[in-house]
Amino acid sequence: MVKYSIVVPTYNEEKSLQIFHAAVTKEFDTLGEEYEIIFVNDGSTDGTQSVLDGLCALDKRVKVCRFSRNFGQQPAILCGMDNAKGEAVLVMDADLQDPPAVALKMIEKWKEGYELVHGRREKRHGESAFKKNTAKLFYGFTRKITGLDIPSSVGDFKLYDRKVVNAVLSLSEHDRLLRAQTAWLGFKQAFVDFERPQRVAGKTHYTVKKMCKLAQAGIFPNTDYTLTLPLKSGIALLVLSVVCMVVFIALSCAGVSFGGLIAWIFPAIGVATGAVLLCQGLTNIHIAMIYREAQNRPKYIVSEKKNFVE
Ligand code: UDP
Ligand code: MG
Numbered sequence: 001m002v003k004y005s006i007v008v009p010t011y012n013e014e015k016s017l018q019i020f021h022a023a024v025t026k027e028f029d030t031l032g033e034e035y036e037i038i039f040v041n042d043g044s045t046d047g048t049q050s051v052l053d054g055l056c057a058l059d060k061r062v063k064v065c066r067f068s069r070n071f072g073q074q075p076a077i078l079c080g081m082d083n084a085k086g087e088a089v090l091v092m093d094a095d096l097q098d099p100p101a102v103a104l105k106m107i108e109k110w111k112e113g114y115e116l117v118h119g120r121r122e123k124r125h126g127e128s129a130f131k132k133n134t135a136k137l138f139y140g141f142t143r144k145i146t147g148l149d150i151p152s153s154v155g156d157f158k159l160y161d162r163k164v165v166n167a168v169l170s171l172s173e174h175d176r177l178l179r180a181q182t183a184w185l186g187f188k189q190a191f192v193d194f195e196r197p198q199r200v201a202g203k204t205h206y207t208v209k210k211m212c213k214l215a216q217a218g219i220f221p222n223t224d225y226t227l228t229l230p231l232k233s234g235i236a237l238l239v240l241s242v243v244c245m246v247v248f249i250a251l252s253c254a255g256v257s258f259g260g261l262i263a264w265i266f267p268a269i270g271v272a273t274g275a276v277l278l279c280q281g282l283t284n285i286h287i288a289m290i291y292r293e294a295q296n297r298p299k300y301i302v303s304e305k306k307n308f309v310e
Contacts, residue, residue, distance in 0.1 A: 001034065001085075001087070002034050002035065002036050002085040002086045002087075003031075003033040003034050003035060003086055003087055003088070004028070004031075004033065004034075004035040004036075004086045004087070004088050004089075004090060004107070005035070005036050005038055005080070005084030005085060005086030005088070005089045005090070006024060006028070006035060006036070006037045006038065006089075006090045006092055006103075007038050007040070007077060007080030007081060007084060007089055007090065007091045007092070008020070008037065008038065008039045008040065008080070008091075008092055008093070008094050009040050009042055009073045009076035009077050009080070009091075009093070009094070009156075010039045010040060010041050010042060010044065010048060010052070010076070010094045011041075011042040011043070011044055011048075011070065011073070011076075011205050012044045012045060012046045012048060012202065012205065013044070013048055013094040013095060013201075013202060014044075014046045014047040014048045014050075014051050015200075015201035015202055016094050016095045016096065016199070016200050016201045016202060017039075017048065017051045017052065017055065017094060018051065018055070019096065019200050019201070020094050020095070020096055020200070021037070021055050021059070021062065023096060023099075023100050024037060024092075024100045024103075025037075025059070025061075026100070027100035027101055027103065027104055028100065028103075028104075030104075031104070031107070035061060035086065036061050036062075036063055036084070036085065036086065037059075037061055037062050037063065038063045038064075038065065038080045038083055038084060039052050039055075039062065039063070039064045039065075039094070040064075040065045040067065040076040040077070040079045040080050041064060041065070041066040041067060042067050042070050042071060042072065042073065042075075042076040043067045043068065043069040043070035043071065044070075049064075049066060052064045052066075052306070053306070056306045056307045060307055062307060063083070063305075063306060063307040063308050064304075064305065064306040064307065065079050065080070065083060065302045065304075065305050066302065066303050066304040066305075066306075067079070067300055067301060067302060067303065068301040068302070068303040069301075071299070071300040071301075072210075072213075073156070073205075074176050074177065074178060074214070074217070075299050075300040076300070077091055077156060077178060078168075078169075078176070078299055078300065079299075079300050079302065081160075081165050081168060081169060082169065083305075083308065084165065086162070087161075087162050088107070088110050088159055088160065088161055088162065089159070089160045089162075089165050090103050090106065090107075090158070090159050090160075091156050091157060091158055091160070091178075092157060093156070093157065095199040095200055095201070095202065096197065096199070096200040097196055097197060097198070097199055097200075098119060098157035098196075099194060099197065102119055102157075102192055102194040103159070105192045106119065106158075106159040106192050107159065109159070109190040109192060110159050110161060112190075113188065114161075114188050114189060114190035115160075115161040115163060115164050115187040115188045115189070116158065116159070116160060116161065116164050116182060116185075116187045116188070116189045116190075117158060117159040117189070117190045117191070117192060118151060118154045118157070118158050118189065118190070118191050118192070119154070119155070119157035119158065119191075119192055119194055120151065120152075120153050120154050120191045120192065120193045120194070121153045121154070121155070121194065121195075121196040122153070122193045122194060122195055123195045123196065124195075124196045125195070125196060125197055125198045126197070126198030126199060127196075127204075131204075131206075131211075134211070136152075138215050138218075139152060141219075142180065142215075142218050142219055142222075145219060145223050145225050145226075146180065146218075146219065146222040146223045146225075147223075148180055148183040148184055148222055149183050150179055150180060150183045150218075151183075151191070154179065154191075155179070156178055156179070158178075158182070161187070163187070164182070164185065164187050167185050167187075168181060168182070168185070171185075172293075173221050173293070174289075174292045174293060174297070174299055175216065175217040175220065175221055175289055175292065176217055176221070177214055177217045177218035179218065180217075180218045180221075180222050184222065216285065220285055220286060220289055221289065226282040226283070226285070226286065227282075227283060227286060229278075229279050229282060230276075230279035230280075230283065233275045233279060237272060237275065
């Protein structure tokens with residue numbers, strides 16, 4: 001019986017993989033327990049697959065799922081969980097920013113009885129101030145708008161007990177941010193603090209566009225707030241219009257000329273139209289998500305699997 005499954009979402013990481021494999025096996029071999037390493041090649045366009053083929057030939061504990069194209073880190077983690085046999089699943093980045101020694105500390109917590117263990121970044125090296133600040137803003141905002149208790153300074157580096165893995169797999173959303181889903185799921189949770197090092201090689205794959213997509217997946221499936229915004233802004237605009245109308249009527253009754261107010265018409269129309277379009281846009285994001293759920297396409301497509309024994 002496999003005790004631990006290490007799930008590694010992998011996208012264009014040809015330079016990191018051998019170093020990652022050596023570092024992980026060095027640490028995990030000290031446990032004397034059975035483990036597997038599942039690399040999910042998320043449609044890499046560099047030499048990632050051939051490095052993975054080499055690792056598969058060298059080490060039968062290494063397993064690979066190759067996606068038919070790039071589906072994203074979250075679907076890659078999901079695929080790893082779908083294929084994991086372990087009693088506990090550890091999700092780690094391929095670039096060694098999630099140190100294997102910290103993973104062993106997570107295992108200690110699991111053995112104490114915790115069901116979900118988060119790696120918490122005390123310090124983060126090699127990340128831009130823009131990334132750190134936008135992440136802080138996003139999680140503050142998401143916590144407020146969704147009411148979910150998403151922990152601070154925590155990413156996808158986590159240990160999941162089998163129970164939690166099964167619970168994650170029971171959630172059917174196509175748009176998903178595991179950090180939000182695990183906050184919704186609950187379970188007995190613990191943290192292991194660590195200093196996040198720089199990538200061992202290459203550079204981050206998270207462009208602003210990818211970060212926005214992830215942010216969207218964290219917010220919209222978890223809140224009705226955006227759907228109630230048209231109602232709230234509609235009421236506010238209505239009250240404002242009535243107040244303006246009363247003021248205008250009072251002014252005209254008092255014989256005060258307010259021809260200059262004509263100048264206000266265009267900005268007022270602009271603000272009102274902007275508010276309507278903003279609310280419509282937010283609603284449309286929900287509709288697009290509902291449409292994706294109705295289509296119910298697979299969340300990823302695997303074109304090849306290696307070293308899995310069915
Ligand atoms: N990754 C992936 N698919 C993607 C982007 C990234 O599987 O579309 C993987 C990547 O190879 C790495 C992990 O997800 O193992 C985290 O990505 P990255 O290091 O670029 O993110 P950062 O650590 O900068 O937030
Ligand atoms: Mg990284």
